[in-house]
Amino acid sequence: MWRRCRRLAMKMSCFTPPGEPSSVRHGFSTQCTPVHYGTRSRSSSLGATSSAAAARAISTAKGPHVQDSEEDEDEEEEEEEQEDSYGKQFEIGPSLLQDAPPAMELEEVSFQFLEEITDGFSEERRLGEGAFGVVYKNSSAYPEQGKLFTMHDLVHDLAISLFDNQILDQSKQGNNSGSSCQYALLTDCSKALEVCLTPRARLIRLSFLDNSRSKLSDAAFTASSMRVADISESSVQTLPDYSTGKWKQLRYLNAPGIPDRMVPESITTLTKLIYLNLQGSAIIALPESIGEMECLTHLDLSACERLQQLPDSFRNLEKLVHLNFSNCYHVKGVPDVLKGLTNLQYLNLSQCSLGAFNCRLRGLQDVIGNLTRLRYLNVSNSLHDIPVDGINSILRSICTFSNLQHLVLSANFNIFCIPETVGKLTKLHTLDLRFCSNLRRLPASISEIDSLKFLDVTDCDMLDKSKLPRFSKCSVFLPHFFVHAGDGKPSSNLVELKDENPPKLEISGLENVKSVEEAQMIKLVEKTTTRELQLEWTKDAKRSVEDIDVLREFVPASTLEVFTLHGYNSVSFPTWVIRIAINLPLIRTIELNDLPWCRTLPPLGQLQNLLSLFIIQMGSIRKIDEDLCGGARAFPKLHWLGINRMENLEEWNTTYSHSEDGSGVLVFPKNMEMYIVDCPKLKLKPRPPAGFSDWVIKGSDNVLSSWGEEEHCQVTELFVRNSKVPLHQWRVLYHLPALSILRILECRDLTCSSLDILRGHPTLKILTVEDSESIAGLLDGLETLTSLEKLEIISCTGAKALPEGITQLTNLRCLKIKRCPELVQWCKSEENSMKLAHIKKIKLVNDEECDEELESDEEHEDTCKFTETTILLQASICSS
Numbered sequence: 001m002w003r004r005c006r007r008l009a010m011k012m013s014c015f016t017p018p019g020e021p022s023s024v025r026h027g028f029s030t031q032c033t034p035v036h037y038g039t040r041s042r043s044s045s046l047g048a049t050s051s052a053a054a055a056r057a058i059s060t061a062k063g064p065h066v067q068d069s070e071e072d073e074d075e076e077e078e079e080e081e082q083e084d085s086y087g088k089q090f091e092i093g094p095s096l097l098q099d100a101p102p103a104m105e106l107e108e109v110s111f112q113f114l115e116e117i118t119d120g121f122s123e124e125r126r127l128g129e130g131a132f133g134v135v136y137k138n139s140s141a142y143p144e145q146g147k148l149f150t151m152h153d154l155v156h157d158l159a160i161s162l163f164d165n166q167i168l169d170q171s172k173q174g175n176n177s178g179s180s181c182q183y184a185l186l187t188d189c190s191k192a193l194e195v196c197l198t199p200r201a202r203l204i205r206l207s208f209l210d211n212s213r214s215k216l217s218d219a220a221f222t223a224s225s226m227r228v229a230d231i232s233e234s235s236v237q238t239l240p241d242y243s244t245g246k247w248k249q250l251r252y253l254n255a256p257g258i259p260d261r262m263v264p265e266s267i268t269t270l271t272k273l274i275y276l277n278l279q280g281s282a283i284i285a286l287p288e289s290i291g292e293m294e295c296l297t298h299l300d301l302s303a304c305e306r307l308q309q310l311p312d313s314f315r316n317l318e319k320l321v322h323l324n325f326s327n328c329y330h331v332k333g334v335p336d337v338l339k340g341l342t343n344l345q346y347l348n349l350s351q352c353s354l355g356a357f358n359c360r361l362r363g364l365q366d367v368i369g370n371l372t373r374l375r376y377l378n379v380s381n382s383l384h385d386i387p388v389d390g391i392n393s394i395l396r397s398i399c400t401f402s403n404l405q406h407l408v409l410s411a412n413f414n415i416f417c418i419p420e421t422v423g424k425l426t427k428l429h430t431l432d433l434r435f436c437s438n439l440r441r442l443p444a445s446i447s448e449i450d451s452l453k454f455l456d457v458t459d460c461d462m463l464d465k466s467k468l469p470r471f472s473k474c475s476v477f478l479p480h481f482f483v484h485a486g487d488g489k490p491s492s493n494l495v496e497l498k499d500e501n502p503p504k505l506e507i508s509g510l511e512n513v514k515s516v517e518e519a520q521m522i523k524l525v526e527k528t529t530t531r532e533l534q535l536e537w538t539k540d541a542k543r544s545v546e547d548i549d550v551l552r553e554f555v556p557a558s559t560l561e562v563f564t565l566h567g568y569n570s571v572s573f574p575t576w577v578i579r580i581a582i583n584l585p586l587i588r589t590i591e592l593n594d595l596p597w598c599r600t601l602p603p604l605g606q607l608q609n610l611l612s613l614f615i616i617q618m619g620s621i622r623k624i625d626e627d628l629c630g631g632a633r634a635f636p637k638l639h640w641l642g643i644n645r646m647e648n649l650e651e652w653n654t655t656y657s658h659s660e661d662g663s664g665v666l667v668f669p670k671n672m673e674m675y676i677v678d679c680p681k682l683k684l685k686p687r688p689p690a691g692f693s694d695w696v697i698k699g700s701d702n703v704l705s706s707w708g709e710e711e712h713c714q715v716t717e718l719f720v721r722n723s724k725v726p727l728h729q730w731r732v733l734y735h736l737p738a739l740s741i742l743r744i745l746e747c748r749d750l751t752c753s754s755l756d757i758l759r760g761h762p763t764l765k766i767l768t769v770e771d772s773e774s775i776a777g778l779l780d781g782l783e784t785l786t787s788l789e790k791l792e793i794i795s796c797t798g799a800k801a802l803p804e805g806i807t808q809l810t811n812l813r814c815l816k817i818k819r820c821p822e823l824v825q826w827c828k829s830e831e832n833s834m835k836l837a838h839i840k841k842i843k844l845v846n847d848e849e850c851d852e853e854l855e856s857d858e859e860h861e862d863t864c865k866f867t868e869t870t871i872l873l874q875a876s877i878c879s880s
Contacts, residue, residue, distance in 0.1 A: 185209060208234040228252040232277075242266040256280050261306070268292045279324075282306055291316030298322040302348065307331045315340035322346040326378065329353075335363040344371050350380035350408065365390040369397035374404055380432070381411035388414055395419050403427060410434040410456075417441050423448045434458040444469050454478075458506070465508055479504035479532070485512040485544075497522045501529045508536040510567075514544045519553035528557045537567035539594065548574055560584050564591040571597050571620075581606035581630065593617060603630025605666075610635060614642040622648050626656035629666060638668060641692075642675040643682075650681045654689045668692040676700045688713050697732075698722050707731040717741040727752045727778060733761070743768040744778075752777035758784045765811075770794040783808050790814040799823040807835050818845040 168184040183205045205228040227249055238260040250270050256279040263278070268289045273296055280303040291313025299317070301307060302324040314337040323341065325331060326348045334352060338344075353360035362385050371377075377398065383391055391414050398407065399421040406429060409415060415436045422428075423445025429452065433439060439460045446452070447469035457463055457480060466482050479502055484493045492512050497505075498521055505527070513519060524533075533556050537547060548570035555576045556563065563584065576583050580602055589612040590604060596619045604613060605628055613635075624643075629635070634656070643649070654666045665687065668674070672692035676682065678699040683706045693714065697703050698721040705725055712735050720730070720742075726749040733739075740763050744750070751774050752758070758781040765787055769775060775796045782788070783805025789812060793799055800822045806812075815836065817823050824844045826832055836842060 204228065206230070207232075208236070226250060230254040232256050239264055239267065242269050248272065251275065253277070256300075258282065263287055265289065271295060274298065276300070279303055284308055286311055286314070288313060290314055293317065294319065296320060300324045301328060301331075302326040304328050305330065309333055310337050312337075317341065318343060320344055324348040325352050326350040327352075330360075332360060334361060335367050338364075338367045339370060342370050343373060345373050345403075346376040347371065347374055348376070348378040349382050350378045352382045353385050360385065362386055362390075365393040365397070368394055369400070372401055372403075374401050375427075376406045377401075377404065378406075378408040379412070380408050383409075383412045384414060386414070388416065391415055392419070396421065399424055401425065405451075406430045408432040409436060411436070413437050415439055418443055418446070420445050422446055425449060427451050430454045430456075432456045433460060435460070437461050439463050441467075442469060456480075478502045479506045481505065481507050483507065483509040483512040485514065491515065491518055494518045495521050501527045503529055504532040505530050506534040506536070506564075508534075508538070508566075510535060510537045510547075510550055511541040511543045513550050516545060516549050516553055519545075519550050524553075525555045525557055528559050530557065531560065532562035533560055534564035534566065535568075536564075537569060539567055543569070546570060548572065551577070556584060558584060559586060561586050562589040563587060564593065565595065566591075566593045568592075568595045569597055571599060573598070573602055577602050580604065581608070585609065588612065590614070591616065596620060601628045603627060605629035605634025606631060608636055610638055612640040613638060614640075614644065615646070616642070616644040618646060619648055621646065622650050624649065624652040626653065629656045631656065634666060635668060638672055640673050640675070641668070642677065643679060644675065644677040646679045646682065648681065649679050650683065652682060652684050654684060654687060665690055676703055679703070690714070693717065695719070696721070701725045704730045704732050707735055712737060714738050717743075719743040719745070720747060721745040723747045725749070728757055730757065733757050736761070737763070739764055741766040743770075744772055745770045747772045749773065750775045750778040752781055757781075761785060762787055765789045766792075768792040768794070769796055772796055773798055775799050779803055782806065785809065786811065788812055790816075792816045792818075793820055793823065794818040796820050796823075801826045802832075802835070804835075807838070810838060812839050814841045814843075815839050816843040816845070818843075821846060 166182040168181040168186075182203060184203060185207045187209050203226050206226055207230040226247070229250060229252065232254045236258070239255060239258060241264060247270055250273055252275040253270070253273060254275070254277045256277055258278065258281040261282055261284050263283055263286055265287045268287050271292065271294060273293055275298040276293075276296060277298075277300040279300045283304055284306045285308065288311045290311055294316075296317050297319050299320060299322065303326070305327065307328050308330045310331065310333040314333075318340055320341050321343055323344055323346065325334060327350070329351065331352060334349065338347075349361065349364075361379075361382055364379075364383075365386060379394075383394070386394070391412070395415070396419055398404065399419050402424070404425050405427050407425075408430075410432045411434065413436070415433075416438050417440055418433075420443040422443060426449065428449050431446075431452065431454070434456050435458070437460065439457070440462050442457075442463070446455070457465065457468075465480055466484075468480070468482065478500060481497060486492055491514050494507075494513055495518060497507070524530075535551065535554060537543075547568050551565075551568065551570070552574035580587070584607070586609055587607050588609055590607075590610065591614040592598075592601075593614070593616040595617070598618055599620045601615070601618075601621070601624065604610065635641075643652075656666065666689040668689050668691040670691055670693060673694040673696070674689075674692050675696040676698070677696070679702075680700060681702060682700055683702050690713070694717040695713075695715045696719045698719075701723055704720065704723060715736050716738050718732075718736060718739055718741070722745070723730070724747075727747075728751065734757065739761050742761075742764060743766075745768075750769070750772055758778075764785050767782075767785065767788060767790070769778065769792070771794070773796075775793070775798050779799065779801075780803050782791070782803055786809065788809050791812060791814070793816070795818065797820065799817075799820045802823070815827075817827060824846055827836060827842070827844055
C-alpha cells in the first residue's frame with residue numbers, strides 16, 4: 001500500500017526544469033498562474049514553507065521519469081522498465097492533450113482556458129514531460145495571471161505525509177540535517193555530503209542554492225544512488241570530476257551558465273544520463289567522446305556563444321530527441337552532426353548564423369531531409385548564408401515532415417515563397433514567418449491545414465495581405481485581419497472579430513468598413529487580452545466612412561501596451577487619442593506612420609510607461625511644439641525616439657511651459673536613443689533636448705549644422721549617415737564634449753578646413769568611417785584624437801594613406817581597414833608597418849572572403865550581437 005500511494009503521488013506530479021518561469025500542465029501545475037483546483041487555496045512559492053518544499057521535491061525529484069532506488073527486486077525491475085520506456089514517454093507531444101475531450105475540465109479550469117494560455121499547447125511553450133502529462137510555459141498573453149498554480153489539496157496532503165521526513169532543505173532555518181533524506185536542497189556546494197547527510201540517506205535528487213561563487217567540491221556529489229543533480233541556482237565556476245564512479249546512476253544534470261571554458265572529459269562516463277542542460281555556459285568545446293553518452297535524449301546548448309566546433313562523435317547521439325543550438329553564434333559543423341540524429345523531435349537552430357558570410361549552416365539542405373520525426377523546428381535568422389536554391393530545397397524537405405507541429409522560419413530575407421506542398425503538413429499548429437521581408441506569396445494549399453491555429457506574417461513587407469488564403473475561421477490568421485468589403489453585401493467581414501480576443505491584433509484594409517456600426521460591434525474596448533493593436537488604412541483608397549469616425553469607435557482596452565496607427569487620413573484625432581494618457585496608461589510603444597493630413601500630435605509625453613515612440617511620414621506637420629510633451633515631466637521612461645521621413649518638418653521647439661517655474665527644456669532619460677531620419681528641413685530650437693546618450697542623424701543636415709554657440713549635449717554615441725554638407729560644417733561636433741563613439745556612413749564630403757572640429761573631443765575612443773568620399777581631411781586630423789582606441793575605415797576608396805601622426809596615437813589598440821585597396825597596400829609596406837607597431841590588433845580585409853591579421857595577441861573578437869528589438873529598430877529607422 002505504501003509503494004502504491006507513493007507511485008500515485010509521483011504520477012500526480014510532473015517534471016518542471018528548475019529555473020523556468022511560469023509553467024502549466026493539464027491536470028496539475030506548479031510555478032504558475034493561480035488556478036484553484038480544490039475548495040481551499042494552497043498557492044505557495046517554491047521554498048516558502050516546508051509544504052512547498054515537499055511540493056518541489058515531488059515535482060522535480062525524479063527528473064525526467066527517474067524512479068526510486070529500492071532494495072527489493074521488484075523495484076529494480078520496475079526501474080529498468082521505466083528507464084527503457086523513457087524515450088517513448090519523452091516523445092509524447094502536445095497532441096496528447098490537444099485530443100482530450102471537452103469533458104476533461106477540472107472544477108474551475110476548463111481545457112479551453114489551458115489551451116489558450118499555452119498558445120494551443122504549442123511546442124514553443126513546452127518545457128518538459130512527466131508520467132501524467134506535459135509541462136508548458138504560461139503564455140505572455142496572460143501576464144496578469146501571476147506566477148503560481150494552486151496545488152490540489154489531496155496531492156498537497158499526500159506529498160506532506162509521504163515525503164516530509166525525506167526532504168532536507170537548508171534554505172529553511174533549523175532544517176540542516178536529514179536521516180533518510182532522499183531529496184536535498186543545500187546551501188554550500190563546497191562541503192562534502194557527509195557533513196549534511198547521515199549514512200542512512202539514499203539521495204536521489206540534489207540541488208544547490210549557493211551564491212558564493214565557490215568551487216564545486218567533488219565530495220559534494222558522492223551519493224551513488226543520485227539520479228538528479230541541479231546546480232542552476234548556484235554560482236559554481238566549474239563542473240566536478242565524474243570519473244569516480246559515484247555518478248553512474250545520474251539521469252538528469254541541470255548546469256546552466258557555467259563560466260568554465262571546458263566541459264570535463266569525464267562527463268562522458270555518465271552513460272545513463274538522459275537530460276543535460278548547459279545553457280548560457282562559456283564553453284568553447286565539447287568533449288571529443290561525447291558520442292559515448294548513448295542514453296542522452298535532451299541536450300540544451302542554447303546561448304553557448306563561444307562554442308565553436310562540434311566533435312565528430314556528436315553524430316553518435318542517436319537517441320537525441322531534443323536539441324537546442326539557439327544563439328550559438330560561432331558553432332560550426334552543425335549540418336554534419338545532424339546526419340545521424342534521425343530521432344530528433346525538437347530542433348532549435350535560431351540565430352546560429354549571424355550575417356550573410358558566417359556560413360555556419362551551409363549544407364543544411366543536404367541533411368535536413370533525414371529529420372522526418374521533427375515536431376518543432378526553429379531556424380529563425382539562420383539561413384542567410386544558404387543560396388536561394390538551397391532554401392527552396394530545405395523548404396521542400398520540411399514539407400514532408402508529417403509530424404511537424406511548430407515551424408519558425410522568421411527573419412530569413414532569402415525566403416521568397418512557400419512551396420505548395422506545405423498543405424501536406426496536416427499536424428502543423430503554428431507557422432511563424434515574421435520579418436521574412438522578401439516573402440511574396442503563400443500557397444492556397446495552406447488553407448487546407450485544418451490543424452493550423454496560428455500564422456504570423458508580421459513585417460513581411462512584400463506580402464500582399466489582402467490576397468492571403470481564406471480560412472474558415474479568421475483566428476487562423478490572427479493577429480492579421482484584412483477587412484473585405486464583400487461585394488453586394490451591406491457590411492464588411494469586420495464583424496468576424498466580435499468574439500476574438502487575441503494577444504496581438506492587426507486590422508488592415510479599414511477603408512472597407514461600410515458603417516460606424518460595424519466598428520462598434522467588435523467591442524474593441526472589451527478585448528482585455530489584446531496587448532498589441534495595429535490599425536491600418538490603405539493609402540489613397542476610397543473610404544465609405546471617414547477615418548476619424550471609424551477610429552472613434554476603436555477605443556482599446558486600458559490594458560493595451562503597443563499601439564500602431566498607419567494610413568490614417570483625417571486631419572485630427574478623436575477624443576480618446578487626445579486623452580491617451582488617461583485611457584491607455586500602460587502603453588509602452590506607439591507608432592504613428594503615414595498620417596498625411598494630421599496637423600498636430602497628441603500629448604504623448606504624459607504616458608508614464610512609454611518606452612518607444614516613432615513618428616513617421618506625417619507630411620502636414622511643420623512644427624513640433626510643447627503639445628507633444630503635454631506638460632512637465634514628459635517622457636519619464638522613454639528609451640527610443642524616432643522621427644522619420646518628415647520632409648516638411650521645419651522646427652522642433654524643445655521647451656514647454658508649466659505652472660511651477662514658467663518654462664523648461666525637455667529632458668529625456670539617460671541612455672535614451674534618438675533617431676532623426678530624412679528630415680532635411682528640421683532645426684532644433686532653442687537647443688536639443690537634454691539627457692539622451694545615443695543619436696542617429698540620417699539625411700537631416702540642418703540638425704548637423706544649425707546650432708547656436710552655447711548649447712551642449714551629453715551625447716556619448718553619434719551615428720551620422722548620408723550627409724551632403726562638408727565635415728567642417730557639422731557644428732554639432734562642437735557641442736558634444738562627452739562623445740566617445742562616432743560612426744560616419746555614406747557621407748559625401750569629409751573635407752575639414754580646420755582641425756578645431758576634432759580637437760574638442762578628448763574622450764573619443766571609437767571612430768568608424770564607411771562608404772564615404774573625400775576622407776583625406778578627416779584622416780589628417782586623426783592625430784588630435786589622443787584618446788582613440790579603435791579606428792575602422794571601410795569601403796573608402798579615396799583613402800590612400802594614414803597620417804604621419806598615427807604614431808602619436810598611443811592608446812590606439814585596434815585598426816581595421818576593409819575594402820580600401822590603396823590604404824591596405826600602404827599598411828602592408830615594410831616602412832609603414834613600423835609606424836603601426838604600437839597597435840596591438842591590425843585587421844586588413846580586401847573583400848568579404850579574405851581576412852589577414854598582421855598581428856593579434858587578443859582572443860577572437862566577439863561577434864556583435866543585437867536583440868531582435870534592436871535589429872528591427874535599426875532596420876526600420878536607418879535603412880534607405
